Amino acid sequence: MIHLDISREKWEELESYHKEYIRITFPDNLRKFLTDTKVSAEDKNLLKAVFKKQNILFKDNGEIDENNLQEVVRWCISEDIDILADRTEKENLFNGLFPGIGTKKKESPNDRALKENCISNLLKIFGYSGFSDGKKVLMKNGNGWNRHSFMAELGIKVCPYCNRQYITSYFIGVNKDKKDSEKQSAETENEMARTTTDTDHYYPKSFFPLLSMNIHNMIPSCQICNSRMKLNKVRSKEERHLYPYKDKSSILKFEINFDKLEDLYNFSQSDIKISLKYPKRGEYHKRAEQSVELFKLEQIYQAHTDIVYCLKENMKNYSEKKYEKIFCKNYGEIFGSYDEFLRILYPFLNEDEKNVPLTKMKKDIYKFIRSKGNED
Numbered sequence: 028m029i030h031l032d033i034s035r036e037k038w039e040e041l042e043s044y045h046k047e048y049i050r051i052t053f054p055d056n057l058r059k060f061l062t063d064t065k066v067s068a069e070d071k072n073l074l075k076a077v078f079k080k081q082n083i084l085f086k087d088n089g090e091i092d093e094n095n096l097q098e099v100v101r102w103c104i105s106e107d108i109d110i111l112a113d114r115t116e117k118e119n120l121f122n123g124l125f126p127g128i129g130t131k132k133k134e135s136p137n138d139r140a141l142k143e144n145c146i147s148n149l150l151k152i153f154g155y156s157g158f159s160d161g162k163k164v165l166m167k168n169g170n171g172w173n174r175h176s177f178m179a180e181l182g183i184k185v186c187p188y189c190n191r192q193y194i195t196s197y198f199i200g201v202n203k204d205k206k207d208s209e210k211q212s213a214e215t216e217n218e219m220a221r222t223t224t225d226t227d228h229y230y231p232k233s234f235f236p237l238l239s240m241n242i243h244n245m246i247p248s249c250q251i252c253n254s255r256m257k258l259n260k261v262r263s264k265e266e267r268h269l270y271p272y273k274d275k276s277s278i279l280k281f282e283i284n285f286d287k288l289e290d291l292y293n294f295s296q297s298d299i300k301i302s303l304k305y306p307k308r309g310e311y312h313k314r315a316e317q318s319v320e321l322f323k324l325e326q327i328y329q330a331h332t333d334i335v336y337c338l339k340e341n342m343k344n345y346s347e348k349k350y351e352k353i354f355c356k357n358y359g360e361i362f363g364s365y366d367e368f369l370r371i372l373y374p375f376l377n378e379d380e381k382n383v384p385l386t387k388m389k390k391d392i393y394k395f396i397r398s399k400g401n402e403d
């Protein structure tokens with residue numbers, strides 16, 4: 028996993044757009060739901076009870092006052108998502124709202140259906156699906172605030188979970204397929220952000236619906252990590268993995284299965300097993316373990332033993348002593364120093380792992396081999 032270092036200043040700017048966006052969309056979505064005659068009274072009452080449990084109150088017609096709206100906004104821009112997750116985990120969300128729970132052996136099919144309905148209603152009211160596009164709020168560069176522009180503003184080029192796939196953004200002209208109202212406002216500007224990234228919900232929407240629109244819960248990630256590896260496998264806070272916005276990249280470290288320098292220099296490509304090391308206990312242990320397991324990091328990185336083999340061969344063939352003996356003598360004018368020589372030989376040492384795939388693995392394995400000593 029790669030740490031995504033977004034400054035507080037940047038977060039504040041993004042939070043301010045999002046705050047405005049929620050203030051516009053949430054009351055509208057809520058009013059539409061509560062006045063929808065096709066929705067049963069039972070569904071409406073459960074939804075109200077869920078919000079009331081979180082100290083969010085509103086009238087039957089969906090009218091919501093300033094204080095309560097501020098509380099909704101807090102759910103969407105607060106960075107304390109671990110604390111909020113405790114309160115909104117699927118089971119905690121409904122605790123105490125179904126009198127039968129705890130006395131019956133099993134929840135009734137009707138109760139289960141009510142809960143599922145309530146979760147999909149919460150998702151509709153928070154409105155993540157509508158966040159994919161549109162220009163309800165304008166950013167200071169004149170573009171509309173939505174999922175695409177949010178991802179583009181973060182400026183992350185490579186998936187933080189696997190560090191293998193590019194997830195860059197691009198810009199297009201006005202989208203001609205948009206409805207008239209949107210087209211009209213879009214015509215005043217030149218471009219719209221589009222992104223090749225998926226947006227992973229760190230705490231998945233279907234189990235933590237109240238965090239479905241929290242921007243600190245939305246992580247840019249590649250489609251493989253989000254849609255093929257993770258899916259809905261994180262069902263509770265206990266099952267969460269490392270969190271790229273706060274956890275450091277160094278918690279996970281790539282290693283290979285050789286201990287002595289002698290063995291290291293003699294292995295062939297087929298002998299290599301790439302693994303990930305992480306703390307054996309303490310606050311990061313479990314989450315690091317979940318990251319390795321969930322995104323199948325050890326398995327997918329096994330495809331890159333060729334790179335490790337090349338790296339090892341270079342380290343073996345171009346030690347400092349050999350550099351002095353061969354290169355300094357013959358090409359001393361080209362390379363100013365051994366450090367400069369290393370920079371040319373191992374360009375990844377100066378690359379940012381957020382921008383270039385596989386950089387984390389290359390750096391870690393390079394350090395790992397160096398830590399075992401140098402050959403003469």
Ligand SMILES: [Zn+2]
Pocket residue numbers: 186187188189190191192248249250251252253
């Ligand atoms: Zn990925």
